[in-house]
Amino acid sequence: MKCEKVQIKLSAYLDGELDAEVHRELADHLKQCPECREELEEFSGVDTLIRGLPRLSLPDAFAKVVVASVRNAVTSEPRKLFLSRAWKALLEHSERFFELLEPESGAGIRSLDEFNDIPASFIGYAYFKALGSQR
Amino acid sequence: MEEEIMSALADLPDKQRAVLLLRINEDLAYREIGEVLGVGVQSVESLLFRARKSLRQSLGRRKK
Numbered sequence: 001m002k003c004e005k006v007q008i009k010l011s012a013y014l015d016g017e018l019d020a021e022v023h024r025e026l027a028d029h030l031k032q033c034p035e036c037r038e039e040l041e042e043f044s045g046v047d048t049l050i051r052g053l054p055r056l057s058l059p060d061a062f063a064k065v066v067v068a069s070v071r072n073a074v075t076s077e078p079r080k081l082f083l084s085r086a087w088k089a090l091l092e093h094s095e096r097f098f099e100l101l102e103p104e105s106g107a108g109i110r111s112l113d114e115f116n117d118i119p120a121s122f123i124g125y126a127y128f129k130a131l132g133s134q135r
Numbered sequence: 136m137e138e139e140i141m142s143a144l145a146d147l148p149d150k151q152r153a154v155l156l157l158r159i160n161e162d163l164a165y166r167e168i169g170e171v172l173g174v175g176v177q178s179v180e181s182l183l184f185r186a187r188k189s190l191r192q193s194l195g196r197r198k199k
Contacts, residue, residue, distance in 0.1 A: 011184040015158060017165050043187045049140050049194070050159045 001029050006036050014043055143193040151186035154179055 006029050012018050013026050030037050144152055150172065157168045165179040174182075 008184060011187050012165075012180050015165070015183070017180065042191050045157050046187050046194070049136075050144070050190075052157070053137060055138060131191045 001025050003029075003033060003036055006030075006033070007039050010036070010040050010043055014040065014047070139194065143190050146193060147186055151182050151189065152176070153185040154182040155190070158183060158189060 004027055009018060009022065013023060015062055016023075018026065030040060147155070151175045153172055154168050157171060158165075163171070165176045165183075168179045169176050170187075172179075
């Protein structure tokens with residue numbers, strides 16, 4: 001396998017998301033290619049930097065309300081139930097999502113009802129848009 | 136350094152930032168990330184690759 005092909009797959013290799021055969025091919029290549037090993041280490045370094053960012057906390061009660069709301073929204077589609085797990089994880093450290101719901105005026109948490117008509121996946125998108133605007 | 140990382144993250148396109156944080160911070164599998172964001176597994180893989188590559192380049196430049 002050529003370096004160019006290997007490097008495109010390094011991100012998925014790092015995440016353990018490649019098929020066993022492709023994973024093995026990359027592992028073999030990495031053993032003998034210092035350039036690709038360095039590339040992998042740099043990707044890994046990016047992950048380490050992000051994991052080192054501070055994780056903000058959210059009041060438990062608020063997280064429960066939103067998680068319950070999301071869970072209700074996806075109950076009719078069992079295959080999407082794990083969305084609630086994703087949401088719980090997101091909310092456990094997400095002060096920024098809290099800020100999204102709380103207007104700058106400081107008037108308090110808005111009703112979650114306003115999210116009722118929005119698909120859960122879109123709320124996730126809004127969350128990350130909010131994260132991006134906090135500069 | 137923390138500010139530099141946050142700034143580099145904020146510079147990423149929304150979907151790249153989303154897949155990266157869902158993967159690294161929330162430890163979700165590609166399939167799960169795809170469900171959360173409404174995209175396919177191949178897109179998740181491609182977005183993650185581009186996000187990591189872009190962050191690496193961006194942080195490398197800021198160090199100089």
